[in-house]
Amino acid sequence: MDGTHAVFAGEAVADPLPSVVHGQPGAVLLVRVTDGTVLFANPLAEQLAPDLDLPCPVDEWSRVAGLQASDGSDLADPTTGEPATPLSRVARGEPVQGERVSAARGSDMATAREALWVVGLPLTDTPVEQLSTLALVVLLPLREKALVDGARESAEQLHSRAVLASDLAFTISDPTRPDDPLVWVNPAFERVTGYGREKLGQNCRFLQGPQTDREAVRRIREALEAGEPVTELLLNYRKDGTAFWNEVVISPVHDAHGRITHHVGVQSDVTLRVRAERERDAALAVARDARRRLEFLSEVADALSAVLDPEHAQDMLPSLVVPTFAEWAFATVLDPTGRTRHVRAAHANPAHAADAERFARTQAALLETSVSMRVLRGELGPTLVQVTAADVARGVGDPETTALMRRLGLGSALVVPLRARGQVTGALTLLSGPDRSPYTEDDLRTATDLGARAGVALENARLYAQQRRSSETLQRSLLSPPTDAPGLEVATRYIPAAEAAQVGGDWYDAFTQPDGCTTVVIGDVMGHDVSAAAAMGQLRTFVRALAYDRSAAPREVLHRLDHLLEGLGVTTLATAVVLQLDARSTPGHRGVRWSTAGHLPPVVAAPDGSVGELDGEGLIIGLGTYRDRVQHETQLALGSTVLLYTDGLVERRDRSMEERLAELRVVVAELAGAPLEELCDELIRRMLPDGSDDDVAIAAVRVLAR
Numbered sequence: 001m002d003g004t005h006a007v008f009a010g011e012a013v014a015d016p017l018p019s020v021v022h023g024q025p026g027a028v029l030l031v032r033v034t035d036g037t038v039l040f041a042n043p044l045a046e047q048l049a050p051d052l053d054l055p056c057p058v059d060e061w062s063r064v065a066g067l068q069a070s071d072g073s074d075l076a077d078p079t080t081g082e083p084a085t086p087l088s089r090v091a092r093g094e095p096v097q098g099e100r101v102s103a104a105r106g107s108d109m110a111t112a113r114e115a116l117w118v119v120g121l122p123l124t125d126t127p128v129e130q131l132s133t134l135a136l137v138v139l140l141p142l143r144e145k146a147l148v149d150g151a152r153e154s155a156e157q158l159h160s161r162a163v164l165a166s167d168l169a170f171t172i173s174d175p176t177r178p179d180d181p182l183v184w185v186n187p188a189f190e191r192v193t194g195y196g197r198e199k200l201g202q203n204c205r206f207l208q209g210p211q212t213d214r215e216a217v218r219r220i221r222e223a224l225e226a227g228e229p230v231t232e233l234l235l236n237y238r239k240d241g242t243a244f245w246n247e248v249v250i251s252p253v254h255d256a257h258g259r260i261t262h263h264v265g266v267q268s269d270v271t272l273r274v275r276a277e278r279e280r281d282a283a284l285a286v287a288r289d290a291r292r293r294l295e296f297l298s299e300v301a302d303a304l305s306a307v308l309d310p311e312h313a314q315d316m317l318p319s320l321v322v323p324t325f326a327e328w329a330f331a332t333v334l335d336p337t338g339r340t341r342h343v344r345a346a347h348a349n350p351a352h353a354a355d356a357e358r359f360a361r362t363q364a365a366l367l368e369t370s371v372s373m374r375v376l377r378g379e380l381g382p383t384l385v386q387v388t389a390a391d392v393a394r395g396v397g398d399p400e401t402t403a404l405m406r407r408l409g410l411g412s413a414l415v416v417p418l419r420a421r422g423q424v425t426g427a428l429t430l431l432s433g434p435d436r437s438p439y440t441e442d443d444l445r446t447a448t449d450l451g452a453r454a455g456v457a458l459e460n461a462r463l464y465a466q467q468r469r470s471s472e473t474l475q476r477s478l479l480s481p482p483t484d485a486p487g488l489e490v491a492t493r494y495i496p497a498a499e500a501a502q503v504g505g506d507w508y509d510a511f512t513q514p515d516g517c518t519t520v521v522i523g524d525v526m527g528h529d530v531s532a533a534a535a536m537g538q539l540r541t542f543v544r545a546l547a548y549d550r551s552a553a554p555r556e557v558l559h560r561l562d563h564l565l566e567g568l569g570v571t572t573l574a575t576a577v578v579l580q581l582d583a584r585s586t587p588g589h590r591g592v593r594w595s596t597a598g599h600l601p602p603v604v605a606a607p608d609g610s611v612g613e614l615d616g617e618g619l620i621i622g623l624g625t626y627r628d629r630v631q632h633e634t635q636l637a638l639g640s641t642v643l644l645y646t647d648g649l650v651e652r653r654d655r656s657m658e659e660r661l662a663e664l665r666v667v668v669a670e671l672a673g674a675p676l677e678e679l680c681d682e683l684i685r686r687m688l689p690d691g692s693d694d695d696v697a698i699a700a701v702r703v704l705a706r
Contacts, residue, residue: 028251028264029087029137031058033122036091039134040261042229042251048103048139054256058091066104090120090135100142115142121170126184127200128174136170136184138266169193169267171204175224175252175260179203183262192246192269194239204265207246209237220250227252227260233274245274293446296324297453304457313461315344317428317454323348325446327433328356328408332376333418333426333458340376345408348433352408359404369394375415376427382416382448384439387431409433414444416451420459428454482510482699485518487585491676493698495684497648497691505532505574506646506697507540515551516583522599522644522699523576523621535572539621543578554578554595555631558618562625573622575599577644579614581636581701589635590703592642596630597621600647603665605672607639607705611665614642638705641672641679648694649687663687676702 027045029038037055046052049064062085086096099118122135169189173180181201190196199206208217216232223230229251236246247270253262300320307313318329330345345356374380385391387410392402411432418426428451432439439447482490490510505525512518521543525536542564547557557578565572575598582591594602596616604612616632636642650660667686671679680700688696 026141026249026251026266027116027139028253029058029061030253030262031087031091031120031135031137032133033091033093033135034133036088040253040255042253042264044229044251045139046254058087059085062087067101068104069101086118086120087137090122090137093122093124093135094120095122096120096137101139103139116140117142119168119170121186123172123184127197128183131172131184136172136264138170138264140266169265169269171265171267173204173263173265175263180224180263189267192238192244192267193236207234207236209235209243211235211243212237220248224250224252224263233270244269245271289442297446297450300450301453301457304454305460308461310458310461313458314426317458318344318346321428321430321450322346325443325450326414326430327411327436328352329428329430330356330360331418331426331428332372334376334424340373347408355404355407359401359408371413371415372427372429375417376424378417378424380415382444382451383414384441384444385413385415386438387411387413409435411436412438414439414447416444416447418451418455418458420455425455425459427451482508482520483512485512485516485581485583487590487704488518488581489676489702489704490518490520491680491698491700493680493684493696495648495688495692495696497693497695505536506648506695507536508644508697508699509540509544510699510701511544511548513548513551513580517551518581518583518701519547519554519557520579520581520642520644520699520701521547521576522602522646522697523574524599524646524697525572525574535570535574538570539572539574539576543576547578547580553631554580554593555629558595558597558621558629559625561621562629565622566625571622573620575620577602577614577616579642579644579701581703585638585703586635588638590638591633592636593631593633595632600645600650600661603643603645603668604636605641605643605668606637607672608637609669609672611669611672613665636703638703640703641668641676642701642703643668643683644699644701646695646697648692648696649684649698651694653693676700 027048028042029045030040031038032055036058038058038061039055041049041054049061052061052064067085067087086099086101090096096118101116101118103116117140118137119140120135120137123131123133126132169192170186171182171189172184174183179202181203182199183201185196185200193207195206205217212235216234220230220232229249231247231249234246234248235243237243247268249266251264252260253264255261300317303320304313304316307316314331314333317331321329326348328345328347332340334340345360347353347356371380371383371385375383389406389410392405392410409431411434413432414430416428416430417424418428428447430439430447482492484490492508492510494506494508505523505527507521507523507525509521510518521540523536523539523543525532525539527535539561542561543557546552546560546564550556552560558576564570577594577596577599579592579594579602584590592614594614594616595618597618598620601613601615604614606612614632614634616630618629645664650657650664652660664687667683671682674682680698683698684696
């Protein structure tokens with residue numbers, strides 16, 4: 001709370017006992033010292049000695065309560081053997097400043113045989129005549145063994161139990177009189193508060209002050225009106241005006257007829273304990289806040305890092321910081337040419353979503369003198385500012401944008417650069433809005449860290465996209481478009497891997513040989529890097545040259561390729577299918593021949609709706625000269641479609657290859673009658689609805705019926 005230094009001014013070192021008994025209601029008795037009779041008791045005292053009617057002898061109350069010494073022995077005078085409980089000594093007018101005993105029965109205050117601390121104070125010094133013959137007995141529960149032992153050791157060292165009880169201020173008030181005034185206080189009350197007997201006859205509220213919790217005062221009043229014990233922690237004020245934390249325990253005391261005759265209060269100065277607890281809580285709050293900030297930064301960085309499209313990542317950034325860190329936010333970035341690009345703004349309140357979108361479209365109205373633009377240009381570093389309507393009018397050159405910003409909410413703002421590789425690539429502006437607490441220097445440090453992490457994530461996405469575009473350009477440059485031959489239609493597709501920026505080794509080719517035959521090739525070089533792409537380009541060139549040079553058949557092409565790679569020392573490994581269609585059709589058919597090198601079999605859809613495969617076996621390319629390449633031949637009915645593809649079309653981690661090949665045949669059968677270009681597009685959509693982890697190449701050939 002405010003004024004901490006004033007609250008703790010004038011502290012004294014606390015004795016151990018309040019730490020042991022704090023916050024615990026006690027059993028309270030009022031004993032007549034002239035004849036040793038218990039006249040009044042509170043409900044907890046009644047529970048310790050049940051079924052015992054008042055008034056009763058104090059020794060009888062001790063016997064029924066089963067009071068024993070702390071070592072478990074009976075309490076007795078060592079010389080006479082007569083009962084010598086602390087209560088009997090109080091009944092003889094002797095003060096008991098503090099003694100450890102245990103009770104036989106449990107209650108709301110204590111379980112069976114739990115330690116109690118007994119304090120007995122004769123009231124002979126009270127000006128109230130009806131109290132002057134009484135003694136106050138309070139039995140406080142000792143809850144924590146380690147602290148109890150510490151209190152006992154302290155008593156033994158100081159040779160005075162009175163020291164242990166010195167910080168326990170006792171008071172008695174009379175609820176039968178108007179305003180429940182004090183009628184007795186002990187010396188400890190005067191030492192703790194500075195007030196003494198001059199305050200007798202007044203209600204204890206004189207201890208209250210400007211920062212006393214009124215709700216706690218109300219709870220005390222309501223408990224006393226209901227006849228219930230109450231414990232509260234109050235900020236009270238000493239006579240000299242210094243504040244202290246007062247733990248107040250008030251118990252109603254009843255007479256033999258159950259009427260409340262007195263209120264007995266036990267008051268402890270627990271300022272040191274409260275300060276320690278608050279320092280601990282503050283340290284925990286700092287640790288929790290630091291953990292929350294780190295978790296927030298990690299969540300934003302992880303979310304941005306998972307997005308590979310730089311424009312999508314830029315648009316996401318403002319929405320990732322609201323509502324956790326800002327009421328609304330917007331980002332401004334620089335494109336590779338250095339031009340300013342304004343991205344989507346985001347607001348925590350859905351009702352302002354349209355205004356946020358409109359603001360994003362009009363951000364160009366931000367003047368070059370605005371803080372956001374100055375941070376973007378590197379003229380300012382991370383900046384914390386208070387944004388007023390006048391500031392907006394000076395920093396925005398458009399009345400519509402000014403009105404939008406006022407509707408979205410002003411307040412304090414953080415503007416931090418988005419940095420990557422030592423360069424400012426953008427600026428992120430966060431606004432608290434009018435209903436949130438203003439930003440602090442800690443918030444600025446968090447936002448600065450956020451800008452650094454976000455800047456790196458956005459730059460990584462940009463570099464990935466750049467590399468991906470370069471990879472695709474290189475890959476596609478190696479894959480020349482196919483040419484149709486008389487009576488044939490050819491369509492091809494190449495789809496790069498969805499989550500990789502490297503170029504791959506998948507390729508297709510389709511060309512007409514000098515003798516008029518059409519050769520279609522599908523292949524896949526092992527690996528996904530620049531080396532695989534280079535090897536793919538090399539193999540594609542070799543195959544095309546070998547097939548074209550002699551109008552070679554598929555078997556001869558693969559055989560000569562094996563020999564060429566071995567002779568040149570090329571270690572590339574690849575799978576492939578080389579398929580060759582005759583130059584012209586025979587009535588109703590066209591001849592086709594193929595040879596396979598470890599590749600998946602092409603799928604054939606006949607005009608009658610049946611689907612089959614062009615099976616074949618053969619070692620993969622690159623394992624050395626293989627003289628037993630096998631060539632297969634068949635006749636394709638006019639109107640048939642042949643699909644050649646790489647394994648990226650059918651491989652899935654969660655499905656077997658057999659299942660996926662069966663699915664491919666079903667899809668091809670359903671699409672057999674579609675135009676060839678449409679067939680390729682729809683095939684990819686159905687087989688790869690979520691993209692592929694691998695490159696995919698497709699070559700489709702249709703034997704025209706006309």
